[in-house]
Amino acid sequence: MEGKEEDVRLGANKFPERQPIGTAAQGDKDYTEPPAAPLFEPGELSSWSFYRAGIAEFVATFLFLYISILTVMGVVKADSKCSTVGIQGIAWAFGGMIFALVYCTAGISGGHINPAVTFGLFLARKLSLTRAVFYIVMQCLGAICGAGVVKGFKKGLYESKGGGANVVAPGYTKGDGLGAEIVGTFILVYTVFSATDAKRSARDSHVPILAPLPIGFAVFLVHLATIPITGTGINPARSLGAAIIYNKDHAWDDHWIFWVGPFIGAALAAVYHQIVIRAIPFKSRD
Template sequence: MSLGKRLGAEFFGTFWLVFGGCGSAVLAAAFPQLGIGFAGVALAFGLTVLTMAYAIGHISGGHFNPAVSVGLVAGGRFAAADLVPYVVAQVLGAVAAAAVLYLIASGKPDFAAGGFATNGYGDLSPGHYSLQSALVIEVVLTFFFVMVIMGSTDARAPAGFAPIAIGLALTLIHLISIPVTNTSVNPARSTGVAFFATTAALSQLWLFWVAPIVGGALGGFAYKALFGSAGKN
């Protein structure tokens, strides 16, 4: 598959992840009577990855996340030469999705962007967790997310079930960490919405690049070292 087609798939896959996941938080979770709550937002993020992994994962590998791309490079599953183009496509997809979401959300008469589904620590953490807590949970959860991705896409794993495992893993990750950081594990997702928030989200964005990338790289290295790296693609 040509690089252009793969980058297009990464753009649209990341768009869907941000639009669906952050959209559920900005549009639906804002109305308690709808009853989706944290669990609904967590499920929305998982469903975005699951659906796009089935739809276009066979084209680009279905990363939709710079930390996943880094982890797959570390695990020997992805060419380092394609890393920067993939990350650019992912970030552009995330920013485009956030822009469309902002356009829709701003149509509400009493709209105020506020946090706009951004990630944060301290005063910007939903539970006011510290920078240390945010750093540790983002590293640990991205580590295990990449481990799940590496394992479920291993040639030795049952065929056809990887998107389900990956989607459920992302749902679980959100159920754990929404109160701590509002859940990133994805620098592109964090970047897209940060541009539209009226909080200090941009000043804390560095953490949501550093921690997921470190966790992703460690996850890729660990899976390769412990279990080998027999990828399907």
């Protein structure tokens, strides 16, 4: 036992810490800021990878609406919520599907599955305007098809139980709904920026991180908080798909909230992450 302390000291010197931890790890020496995406990139239109990414966004949003709205229908049609997965189950369906679908499509399209996420990343110059518009169109088409398939199972039940459409719940004002959508989308898009930050990957390479996990978990938590207020939109494509297929007047009365709120929240998250957290505009361009 006498030599044990000496062995520990020698071992510590022989195998030093390979990666600095904490503030010491935040230098830029091992990291180069990726260039901003061009505003217009005409060459994308002749690339198969561009259209493949759009198809991936369509299919992912289709599956997202199919599973999530079907879960909502299963809960609202039951006489007793105790016999269903309840609000917690709905939140898990939304969050779990985002986790799975981001994991599947991240390497193809980036796994946006949400016009608000696409808008936030566009503002941060992570993708071109051409790609952003294409993604949003494909996401909306996928959402419409996903909700349409759910309605096809039992039209009468779908129409009588709200069709999973987002509306501001009784007892809340339109301002309440707008605020809930802004903050909820801010949480989601800020999580997306943080989980996919290239500098984080370079700096914290000793800490394994699976980006889809915190993104899906953020969706789950936001749904737990805001389902009682707006049914939780935070995704304009999800709200549009359900509203078009349900197509009742009261679903359209509040629909603007589910576009304006998420886009404001996404813009705030982009500004906060890029300017406050990363301070990119203030960095020298050596």
